[in-house]
Amino acid sequence: MSTSNSENEFLYELHVEIAEELIIAEASHAEEEVGQPVTEWLYDPTDVEREKIALRGLRDAVEVLEDGSRPGDDIA
Numbered sequence: 883m884s885t886s887n888s889e890n891e892f893l894y895e896l897h898v899e900i901a902e903e904l905i906i907a908e909a910s911h912a913e914e915e916v917g918q919p920v921t922e923w924l925y926d927p928t929d930v931e932r933e934k935i936a937l938r939g940l941r942d943a944v945e946v947l948e949d950g951s952r953p954g955d956d957i958a
Contacts, residue, residue, distance in 0.1 A: 894948070897948065900941045904934065904938065904941065908934060912925070915927045
C-alpha cells in the first residue's frame with residue numbers, strides 16, 4: 883500500500899512538529915524542579931515526563947507510517 887504525496891508531506895510536517903515539541907520538553911530540565919519547593923515549580927515535573935513519553939510514542943508512530951508499514955502487514 884503506497885501513500886500519496888500529500889500524506890507523505892503531512893507526515894513529514896507532523897514529524898517535524900513532534901520533534902520540535904520533544905526538544906522543548908527535554909530542554910525544560912524538569913528534573914531540576916524536584917529540588918525546589920513545590921510552590922516555586924513552574925510546572926509539574928511528572929507532567930513533563932508524561933508529555934515526553936507521549937511525544938516519543940507519537941514520533942515512533944509517525945515514523946512507522948512514513949516507512950509505509952501498517953499494523954498487520956507482516957501477517958501472512
